Amino acid sequence: MQMPSGVHALVRRTHEERVLRALQENGAMSRGEIARIVGLSRTTLSEITASLLQRGAIVIVDTDASRREGSGRPAERLALDPASAQFMGVDFGHRRVHVVVADASHEIMASGATRYDDTTPWQERTALALALVERLTAEAGVHYGALQGIGIGVPGPYPAPEGRSWPRATPSGTVLRPAPEGVDVAFAERFDAPVIVDNNTRLAALAEAISGTDSVADLVYVRLSDGVGGGLVVGGQLVTGSSGLAGELGHVTVDPAGRPCRCGKRGCLETVASVPAILAACWEFGLPLENLRDLADAVARAHPVADRVLREAAGVLGRVVGAATMTLNPAKVVxxxxxxxxxxVIVDQVAATLGADLFPTASAAPVVEAARLSDDDGAIGALAAVFHNSPLLARYPETADVKGGAGARDSTTEGAAHVRP
Amino acid sequence: MQMPSGVHALVRRTHEERVLRALQENGAMSRGEIARIVGLSRTTLSEITASLLQRGAIVIVDTDASRREGSGRPAERLALDPASAQFMGVDFGHRRVHVVVADASHEIMASGATRYDDTTPWQERTALALALVERLTAEAGVHYGALQGIGIGVPGPYPAPEGRSWPRATPSGTVLRPAPEGVDVAFAERFDAPVIVDNNTRLAALAEAISGTDSVADLVYVRLSDGVGGGLVVGGQLVTGSSGLAGELGHVTVDPAGRPCRCGKRGCLETVASVPAILAACWEFGLPLENLRDLADAVARAHPVADRVLREAAGVLGRVVGAATMTLNPAKVVxxxxxxxxxxVIVDQVAATLGADLFPTASAAPVVEAARLSDDDGAIGALAAVFHNSPLLARYPETADVKGGAGARDSTTEGAAHVRP
Structure with a gap:
């Protein structure tokens, strides 16, 4: 096949971009891990990393000696120059905001939280979050001089559906707030950095997909709490849907004649599998439980009503997840x-029901597991979104534009805490 | 924000790539259409297109006078130089193979079909398809000298699940063949061009998503025939899933106690909404129909049994599509x-059932419509896949590597039929 001139330079640039992207998305890795992820031979990869090291685009951060099992020579771990970038994750909950800041090698540099009331308006929440960010400067010396991106998680669908008529008031009269306007602008103006905003359950799905060393490209995530939320990762990307509502597994109809749901329909999964629905079902069968702690006690005592209610709810959840699995064929359900x-018992029962609803071959069945990150780890999900979407790669030094040079290899995370010029 | 040197060139290159990608994915368009799709101002776009025209990467193919409604000055339509690329779509059905060849402006240059028996082995089908391709050279003068990519649609899941134990034998004993190995290699070796192979129902989903001027990024496609197949487009990309099974809506369980399905489960959607299932249900209710033509007659006579059976099957289909819609929030269901x-009545009933299963807001409801392309248009779907995935863009002329120049503007589709050097 004829190769136009310049194609070799393009191929090399493409390889470099894949290496840098792998480091950005996964943090520090050995050459072997990088080679596996980007699908390059060790020889080609060594040439690429040597060039990137020489130009200061990446650095050697440590060896994998501490993580390595068994013997063998420890391998150097490479990363984007930690000082070259900072990433911020912000998670707005109904009653608090969490902030975490990480460097380019994915090490957490600082984190903190501020509480507020669930009636606090968005403008005030935003101001509290920005004050928290300033406090991290004072307390942890983080100056955001190389901030590459900010991920912000918010409760509720994002972007909010047109007309903002969803979600409706609940039967008890509580009105759920639509996703906030202005929070993205406030952060972008303060830091002059790109901002990604998304639903925090969806961001949690992304964080689960890339957590640990066994990251997956296709994942279905569902979270049971006051409501039932969800998020999808398809082909390595978070799915938003045409109007920001993708992943709303909690509002799949499981019984058209079922109980009214706060969304205005009847018989949504949420009316069966949310925490309040499960507690209410226990009451109905004669086991009065006030909260999750009571439920945990009942589970510990192997109470038959709690077991039955949990199995039934998880069975219904399993059928919804089963349909989603036939639709999306994920590698993992969380x-x-x-x-x-x-x-x-919830995860066990979901796995059993799901298994019965799939093709009768083992190869199509996803791993079903409980979430690794807790509900308080939303800011990690927001960070994950910026690791995946930062514009950093468009600005890494080209061959003609070497910065730092070999000296940059000695950069440490402290180096990042410099004042914006 | 500090801008590293070279960033302006990178920004322009990014703009150019977006323009070229839009033209590759959509074929010829006016500057106004391009500006809308890539989100650039008319001024910036004009600079970009002027540069690309000057370098011969794109050409003016015609004006939109013939397509335009109302008055107003006709706009020039721009396209990738038609002679710069050819794309081939191949659709293997159970009893025939279709081939179409298009140029870079998406005009069909040649097409043809060859029949075979449904017991014909894959090796022979592949040979018949390659012979058909040669025949197009003789009959239509197409020489594949600038072939950029080949899309191949095959029946059944692709890639085939591990162990190839799916699909199983049907109750009547027919064994469905797994997707073929080797067909991709045979085409790649013959043409020295990249080959994309996928399930042909999935490729049809992509073709529906990008058909017409109202292309959508998120689509759920389901096809009712001897079985029930499906395909998903999410965020503009075809979804494969972790083991090639994404989009198998026909095997979502709709009744765990239902009829046995050829996949080995019970009560799959396919056992209710496939053509054989619908015909069988008509028999059960006293309306003996042999085939689709009989059913069409019954529908034309408004036979109450046919109407009832169709509505019930479509209602079940609507619930499955409703769950998929809550999961994926598509703009369109086809x-x-x-x-x-x-x-x-099928589409009407699906739309009605689906509507009841969605959030009670209009903004979240997808358009529900019958397919625009027929079952015989599979090769168009295969073409759509290469339009979206061709490596052409990595090789378009850089500023330093001008080819063709202004003269290339006069190229026509005939110009593409040159012999490979």
Missing amino acids: IGGEITQLAP | IGGEITQLAP
Whole structure:
């Protein structure tokens, strides 16, 4: 095949971009791990990393000696120059905001939280979050001089559906707030950095997909709490849907004649598998439980009503997840929410029901597991989104534009805490 | 924000790539259409297109006078130089193979079909397809000298699940063949061009998503025929899933106690909404129909049994599509298969059932419509896959590597039929 001139330079640039992207998405890795992820030979990869090291685009951060099992020579771990970038994750909950800041090698540099009331308006929440960010400068010396991106998680669908008529008032009269306007602008103006905003359950799905060393490209995530939320990762990307509502597994109809749901329909999964629905079902069968702690006690005592209610709810959840699995063929299904930690029967029952609803071949069945990150780890999900979407790669030094040079290899995370010029 | 040197060139290159990608994916368009799709101002776009025209990467193919409604000055339509690339779509059905060849402006240059028996082995089907391709050279003068990519659609899941134990034998003993190995290699070796192979129902989903001027990024496609197949487009990309099974809506369980399905489960959607299932249900209710033509007659006579059976099957289909819609939030749901053309009640009933299963807001409801492309248009789907995935863009002329120049503007589709050097 004829190769136009310049094609070799393009191929090399493409290889470099894949290496840098792998480091950005996964943090520090050995050459072997990088080679496996980007699908290059060790020889080609060594040429690429040598060039990137020489130009200061990446650095050697440590060896994998401490993580390595067994013997063998420890391998150097490479990373984007930690000082070359900072990433911020912000998670707005109904009653608090969490902030974490990480460097380019994915090490957490600083984190903190501020509480507020669940009636606090968005403008005030945003101001509290920005004040928290300033406090991290004072307390941890983080100056955001190389901030590459900010991920912000918010409760509720994002972007909010047109007309903002969803979600409706609940039967008890509580009105759920639509996703906030202005929070992205406030952060972008303060830091002059790109901002990604998304639903925090969806960001949690992304964090689960890339957590640990066994990251997956296709994942279905569902979280049981006051409601039932969800998020999808398809082909390595978070799915938003055409109007920001993708992943709303909690509002799949499981019984058209079922109980009214706060969304205005009847018989949604949420009316069966949310924490309040499960507690209410226990009451109905004669086991009065006030909260999750009571439920945990009942589970610990192997109370038959709690077991039956949990199995039934998880069975219904399993059928919904089963349909989603036939639709999306994920490698992994993750069930989140504190209740799944307290009641392991949920994950077991979902796996059993799901298995019966799939093609009768083992190869199509996803791993079903409880969430690794807790509900409080939302800011990690927001960070994951920026690791995946930062524009950093468009600006890494080209061959003609070497910065730092070999000296940059000695950069440490402290180096990042410099004042914006 | 500090801008490293070279960043302006990178920004321009990014803009150019977006323009070229839009033209590759959509074929010829006016500057106004391009500006809308890539999100650039008319001024910036004009600079970009002027540079690309000057370098011969794109050409003016015609004006939109013939397509334009109302008055106003006709706009020039721009396209990748038609002679710069050819794309081939190949659709293997159970009893025939279709081939179409298009140029870079998406005009069909040649097409043809060859029949075979449904017991014909894959090796022979591949040979017949390659012979058909040669015949197009003789009959239509197409020489594949600038072939950029080949899309191949095959029946059944692709890639085939591990162990190839799916699909199983049907109750009547027919064994469905797994997707072929070797067909991709045979085409790649013959043409020295990249080959994309995928399930042909999935490729049809992509073709529906990008058909017409109202292309959508998120689509759920389901096709009713001897079985029930499906395909998903999410965020503009075709979804494969972790083991090639994404989009198998026909095997979502709708009744765990239902009829045995050829996949080995019970009560799959396919046992209710496939053409054989619908015909069998008509028999059960006293309306003996042999085939789709009989069903079309019954529908034309408004036979109450046919109407009831179709509504019930479509209602079940609507619930499955409703769950998929809550999961994926698509902009459009497309129901394919000849039966949907014969019985419009199917699409109407799916839309009604689906509507009841969604959030009670209009903004979240997808358009539901019958497929635009027929079952015989599979090769168009295969072409769509290469338009979206061709490596052409990595090789378009850089500023330093001008080819063709202004003279290339006069190229026509005939110019593409040159012999490989």
